[in-house]
Amino acid sequence: MKTYKNINFCLGIDPNPTQQNFESFRSAVYTHMEILDFYGNKLNDKVLKPQLAYFLAYGSKGISLLEEFVNRYNDKYTIIIDAKFNDISTTLKAYLHFVFGTLQAHALTISPFLGEQTLELAFEECAKKADRKGRVYVLCATSESSTGELSFIDENWRRTLLACQQLREKIFANQEDLNKLIGVVIGANRENILFSDELKASELSVLSPGLGAQGADWKIISKCANHPNEITFPVSRGVFAGGNISLEQMKDNLVAIQRYF
Numbered sequence: 289m290k291t292y293k294n295i296n297f298c299l300g301i302d303p304n305p306t307q308q309n310f311e312s313f314r315s316a317v318y319t320h321m322e323i324l325d326f327y328g329n330k331l332n333d334k335v336l337k338p339q340l341a342y343f344l345a346y347g348s349k350g351i352s353l354l355e356e357f358v359n360r361y362n363d364k365y366t367i368i369i370d371a372k373f374n375d376i377s378t379t380l381k382a383y384l385h386f387v388f389g390t391l392q393a394h395a396l397t398i399s400p401f402l403g404e405q406t407l408e409l410a411f412e413e414c415a416k417k418a419d420r421k422g423r424v425y426v427l428c429a430t431s432e433s434s435t436g437e438l439s440f441i442d443e444n445w446r447r448t449l450l451a452c453q454q455l456r457e458k459i460f461a462n463q464e465d466l467n468k469l470i471g472v473v474i475g476a477n478r479e480n481i482l483f484s485d486e487l488k489a490s491e492l493s494v495l496s497p498g499l500g501a502q503g504a505d506w507k508i509i510s511k512c513a514n515h516p517n518e519i520t521f522p523v524s525r526g527v528f529a530g531g532n533i534s535l536e537q538m539k540d541n542l543v544a545i546q547r548y549f
């Protein structure tokens with residue numbers, strides 16, 4: 289039974305076997321699938337976030353496996369492709385075609401670095417192709433970030449929120465069913481931002497990685513109980529350890545972690 293209405297549990301799919309060869313990778317992906325096939329019905333929320341990089345590492349064979357994975361779960365689950373894509377609009381269209389056309393996934397993570405026009409394109413394409421399951425998460429304040437010259441990027445998190453809100457107004461005004469489509473990535477270790485008045489007022493959806501292997505505090509989940517925004521917490525290594533532990537151990541991790549939700 290789900291404890292918090294506004295909070296979703298998401299399984300991160302980051303197969304990363306110690307032995308770096310395709311056979312080990314395939315076996316790690318199938319181990320993830322085995323867990324989903326055995327225990328998926330017991331999950332409170334059906335959200336998966338495969339990370340493209342691990343599949344891309346094995347070239348066409350890896351991409352084939354990603355296609356197989358998404359094809360197997362995209363009916364029952366919401367699938368977020370994490371690749372932190374973006375480029376000029378003409379090129380971005382090809383990335384969007386990969387996510388929504390070729391893979392038939394529902395959501396993605398995207399960099400705001402190329403500006404509003406590209407975000408607008410991604411939001412519109414997502415609304416057209418993915419409907420209510422659609423989410424576009426714009427990088428805002430990531431779990432790992434700069435402490436040097438580049439820290440200006442996420443020190444400006446308020447402006448990222450504002451840009452997303454303005455675009456929502458512009459594209460989806462009065463379309464309540466698409467209210468949750470636009471989201472931001474805010475690390476679970478970034479409590480000052482997660483609980484800021486600006487984020488709460490924004491009504492943007494939130495993807496908040498960092499629980500488990502990255503050490504964010506599990507209490508963040510219950511602290512978000514009355515948060516007005518939809519918040520999705522992905523956990524990957526905390527459950528699967530990249531595929532390097534036994535099925536039994538993965539199942540125990542999953543059961544233990546689900547209790548927080």
Ligand SMILES: O=C(O)c1cc(=O)[nH]c(=O)n1[C@@H]1O[C@H](COP(=O)(O)O)[C@@H](O)[C@H]1O
Nearest residue numbers: 339370397430431497500501502523524525
């Ligand atoms: O966009 C993401 O999913 C993401 C954003 C972020 O700020 N931090 C972050 O760790 N991630 C992704 O979350 C996954 C790591 O999850 P854990 O194994 O649970 O720490 C990786 O695929 C990261 O790319």
